[in-house]
Amino acid sequence: MVATQNRQVRLAARPVGLPVRSNWEYTTETVPEPDEGEVVVKVLYLSLDPAMRGWMNEGKSYIPPVGIGEVMRAGGVGRVVASGDSAFAVGDYVVGGFGVQEYARLPGKALTKVDATAAPLPVYLSALGMPGMTAYFALLEVGKPKEGETVVVSGAAGAVGALVGQIAKIKGCRVVGIAGGEDKSRYLVNRLHFDAAIDYKTQEVPQGLRMHCPKGIDVYFDNVGGDILDACLARLALHGRVVVCGAISQYNNTTPVKGPSNYLSLLVNRARMEGFVVFDYAARYSEAVREMARWIAEGKLVSREDIVDDLETFPERLLMLFKGENFGKLVLKVADDG
């Protein structure tokens, strides 16, 4: 290995509201050597996810919080630079939970090899990564859309939302996306072939839903929570399903989460609201990756990444998610593949 220094971003303090610079600290350590069974990876790209905000909070969740002083948790794609596991050779490309740092040492069994010739590396953090797995299983296994049904997705130009809408189109549904900004709305309709898009920044969402979902919403895929969740609940069709995948509008609240006032629409419409965590489907990831890769190859599915750099700017780049500034899957480029 040429490099000897490993820059890292650690959680210094738990944020109140939007994370600020002082919630983070930078450290530099020597790049570690792998022990038996371990692998050292040079991190090339890191996935920036809304869920990161939740991991910064104390308290019970689907995954333990990141501890104060720990390297911030992050998934990524990188290249093996030293290996104590015969299953991995130097030069192999792998995905894993690297953390926000330049080099990561992990057990080989925590890594998955990827084929850098089959797709650009960032796609393994996007359609062929966790956002893809999330969209695929949450929509198909929890939302259970049927051909001809109306599917509404919020955060529709984001990593998960754009894939949800496209998968719903592949399954023969009418698809309406909710996103912020005219450029995103145009992209959803023109490039991803959504049936309609609602720009929540300039349009009234309830009116948009009335116009574009004349028969009500059969599946609402919620990435945002808040007022948009309420508007979609109010427009549910009989036996509608609400997939609770995220609530980005609420993650930086300093006041209690806004509960959905219109939840009694579940009663009126005999409808269901159900939560989803992607890890529950880990045993079936390969099945979804195969199908998603085939759809990409057939031109039916577009994986769009918004690639920004670099490690130093991590705190500011993360905030792009909460300001709706990303367009597609937000990926932090950490290093050139050299």
Add this chain to the structure above:
Amino acid sequence: MVATQNRQVRLAARPVGLPVRSNWEYTTETVPEPDEGEVVVKVLYLSLDPAMRGWMNEGKSYIPPVGIGEVMRAGGVGRVVASGDSAFAVGDYVVGGFGVQEYARLPGKALTKVDATAAPLPVYLSALGMPGMTAYFALLEVGKPKEGETVVVSGAAGAVGALVGQIAKIKGCRVVGIAGGEDKSRYLVNRLHFDAAIDYKTQEVPQGLRMHCPKGIDVYFDNVGGDILDACLARLALHGRVVVCGAISQYNNTTPVKGPSNYLSLLVNRARMEGFVVFDYAARYSEAVREMARWIAEGKLVSREDIVDDLETFPERLLMLFKGENFGKLVLKVADDG
């Protein structure tokens, strides 16, 4: 027929908040004669239900609102006094949607005969009526409790809640009831054999749930909404289920419904919240009535009615439900069976 006068209670104006006397008007009409296929029933008992408050509101729901000037909708049990339908003889006991009045004229096909020798008549408005059907299908088909799971029910001393808890016990679950008042709590544990009861008027519900549901809540059967719903969401177990059957705490709101702030517990716990309307199971009522009647005969299920009179006091009696003053199924006695 001896009587010629039919006293009626009609909806005079839509209430804001708790209904008051001026929301009602009293009328007296001549008792009608049945046309071909019709039956005239002397109303003996009427069912007073929290859902009545919803029927008084304008707007889309699972059933149309009661119109201004119409006889208030109500289910009841009564005796046939005149029949134009060969399927019904004078003296038959029947249940049906009579409305809040002394005599009702309905098509024979809208009535169901009941056996007055098999159970006291008010039981046909309780365990063997809509509350029973609601408890049975909502718990078993939506909540889907499994043996050994923890089931929590609110409004636990009410018409539906008391049956839900008892059915859950029959199915081998650990059952915790939430009700208002020490006498109700004692009744749930001592008479209905609930494993524990929480008196929300004197105890902190979150603490009670922590104590009595050490492994979390597998099924929460919600009759009340509001803070109790939030407390139960916060205590859900992995793959928990919330049955949205009612929200009595919210029915008289003059402000928007309180949405459940803790709904993201659905995500964390991969849990489900689902609405229920009993009418969807109409085709299977007879199956449930058979099983409930058997449980009553075997001493496994207690049907408790809180019988009050009379038609004149309907407006005040209805309010007992919203003040938590009823203890068991609230039934308005309209007439002696003479």
